[in-house]
Amino acid sequence: MNDHRLFTFLDLAGTFAFAFSGAVAARDRGLDWFGVIVIAFAVACGGGVLRDLCIGAVPPAGLTDWRYLAVAMAASWVTLTARALVVRLAHPVTLFDSLGLGLFAVTGAQKALIFGHNAEVAVLLGVVTAVGGGVARDVLLNRVPVILRREVYASAALVGAVIEVCGERLGWVSSGRTWSALMACFALRYLSLRYKWNLPRSLGHDGSGSGSDK
Amino acid sequence: MNDHRLFTFLDLAGTFAFAFSGAVAARDRGLDWFGVIVIAFAVACGGGVLRDLCIGAVPPAGLTDWRYLAVAMAASWVTLTARALVVRLAHPVTLFDSLGLGLFAVTGAQKALIFGHNAEVAVLLGVVTAVGGGVARDVLLNRVPVILRREVYASAALVGAVIEVCGERLGWVSSGRTWSALMACFALRYLSLRYKWNLPRSLGHDGSGSGSDK
Amino acid sequence: MNDHRLFTFLDLAGTFAFAFSGAVAARDRGLDWFGVIVIAFAVACGGGVLRDLCIGAVPPAGLTDWRYLAVAMAASWVTLTARALVVRLAHPVTLFDSLGLGLFAVTGAQKALIFGHNAEVAVLLGVVTAVGGGVARDVLLNRVPVILRREVYASAALVGAVIEVCGERLGWVSSGRTWSALMACFALRYLSLRYKWNLPRSLGHDGSGSGSDK
Numbered sequence A, B, C: 001m002n003d004h005r006l007f008t009f010l011d012l013a014g015t016f017a018f019a020f021s022g023a024v025a026a027r028d029r030g031l032d033w034f035g036v037i038v039i040a041f042a043v044a045c046g047g048g049v050l051r052d053l054c055i056g057a058v059p060p061a062g063l064t065d066w067r068y069l070a071v072a073m074a075a076s077w078v079t080l081t082a083r084a085l086v087v088r089l090a091h092p093v094t095l096f097d098s099l100g101l102g103l104f105a106v107t108g109a110q111k112a113l114i115f116g117h118n119a120e121v122a123v124l125l126g127v128v129t130a131v132g133g134g135v136a137r138d139v140l141l142n143r144v145p146v147i148l149r150r151e152v153y154a155s156a157a158l159v160g161a162v163i164e165v166c167g168e169r170l171g172w173v174s175s176g177r178t179w180s181a182l183m184a185c186f187a188l189r190y191l192s193l194r195y196k197w198n199l200p201r202s203l204g205h206d207g208s209g210s211g212s213d214k
Helices: A002-028 A033-055 A066-081 A083-114 A119-140 A154-170 A174-194 B002-028 B033-055 B066-081 B083-114 B119-140 B154-170 B174-194 C002-028 C033-055 C066-081 C083-114 C119-140 C154-169 C174-194
Strands: none
Touching (some): A002 A033, A002 A066, A002 A083, A002 A119, A033 A066, A033 A083, A033 B033, A033 B154, A083 A119, A083 A154, A083 A174, A119 A154, A119 B119, A119 C066, A154 C033, B002 B033, B002 B066, B002 B083, B033 B083, B033 B119, B033 C154, B066 B083, B083 B119, B083 B174, B119 C119, B154 B174, C002 C033, C002 C083, C002 C119, C033 C083, C033 C119, C066 C083, C083 C119, C083 C154
């Protein structure tokens, strides 16, 4: 119960950070306020909705729980009205986004396990939960998803989901493995941002990887 | 039963208008005839398919009922063969598209309620039903969905879905709330087109909202 | 059982060819290695996942069976490390891709029939299984899906799915109809590549079908 309450809090904080990143991208792209809310909501809940569809948990939690929509609208409202605040929030939001990434990877994997699916499904859906929303944002904003092009983002989510699932298989206590997984993902993501780590990139035929149209 | 028959008729008329808009966009984009049919079908049924996946109504009605496919193919056929007719159809199609928008929002919300889901799910899926196809069209045609950028479109669908769901909660008779919701959405959409209403748009960092790549 | 084992082999061979095409496209677009694997996996399993969601077979087979992921990773690894091999593989991969197209169309239709759905659903989901992954690849790589613009690709899948479903309705023996459908689709696709057949394309308003942004 205690765990559940803690997860709920972190879940909503991560949701806000995700929604905020979506709202800022949508605003920069010149969308109207409805579009900003849609993108914010898509980033916040897109990954979870896809996970829930894949495990048969319908309707998806992102749609049934009004708090996700409320959080997405709050993030949009801040983005659209408080420009100065947005600048000041940039650093904390990066922090919460990294935390949200780890949390979504862990809870996504957990939910798949709770529904009785195997380890591979749990790891894959952990990653989908964590990065699905960001992919949806970039597809809707008509650009190649940034997580596929550079940065240690989805791979950090992968590490988190793998630790969670392995820990569950090895019989670690629930809170221990969750915190380990969350912190590993968070640290990996946060340090990669700070020290500009990137995954190796294969040069295309054009020699420059010029697909990056952002 | 009478209601059911009326809805079926409006449903197919709205489907035709939606499919027509998709077929015209696909033709203008230079797709081959197969691509035109796919886009027409995606606009007509995409929103409903997504709604049905989210409420667990599988296989989605858009796939099981041959009439939707037939209507999408008819709309494609008209678009590809009768150029003069297309021009003459432009105004009526705008009309039916607005009607279809209201109808899809209302029936989408109704179906979610019939499946026993809560008011938030019903409103969200009403909007998804109404605008999902248009979003799929724009994603497939590689542009930022127009409904996220300008015009009173998704917001009209939202008004329709909210009226339907509130009416149901307040115990209005079924046909009364359906017609109110349908007409409110239709009027809002149609008047916004006529008088060029737009939602406020937040200028991006580039000052011009230059994300609009259409 | 024998049929089952044969299908498993062809399924994995087709999966490799599909994954390979995705990995090459992703590499040419300059994605990092994680992005390459994601696109390879999306091409290989995207259509099947969408089919499984539509028929309620959750979690989708593409996620539960580790072999698909292993095959996608192997195809990515070949693409990223063995450039000379990629060039030499170009022709065989086209061959397997055409075979995979036919096989996916046939097995997709079969699975829908096995789940008790009607002929239309089976045909549509056969096509979705065969081409869904390629559409996902192009959407993620931010271009108009090539199958909607030119080439006899989805239409070959359609022919295969129709033969399979008609054969089942007409009571043909299972292996007979499967091989007929597979070979018809394969031949159509392969010959169309060799002789550069295209579906008719409707010129857009701009007279040049300039939507092709590839």
